[in-house]
Amino acid sequence: MIKIEVDQSICCGSKMCVTLAPEAFVLLDAGMAGTLPHAADSPFDLLLKAAKSCPTQCIALFRDDEEIKLY
Numbered sequence: 500m501i502k503i504e505v506d507q508s509i510c511c512g513s514k515m516c517v518t519l520a521p522e523a524f525v526l527l528d529a530g531m532a533g534t535l536p537h538a539a540d541s542p543f544d545l546l547l548k549a550a551k552s553c554p555t556q557c558i559a560l561f562r563d564d565e566e567i568k569l570y
């Protein structure tokens with residue numbers, strides 16, 4: 500099972516994740532990204548691309564509670 504976390508304390512609101520995986524991420528009113536309810540159902544390659552493209556590296560992906568190494 501995939502789990503997605505966004506460390507909003509370092510999100511800069513670039514919206515890169517929303518552009519790459521719009522079914523998983525949303526830009527909140529506060530100007531930082533959050534995840535949508537069915538984010539984990541998004542194609543894994545898009546989640547991976549979004550996480551790797553995040554300029555502040557604040558997206559973490561987990562499979563079965565184990566963090567996936569992105570870099």
Ligand code: SF4
Pocket residue numbers: 505509510511512513514515516517524531532552553554555556557558
């Ligand atoms: S790509 Fe990263 S920094 Fe940009 S909005 Fe998404 S989570 Fe925030």
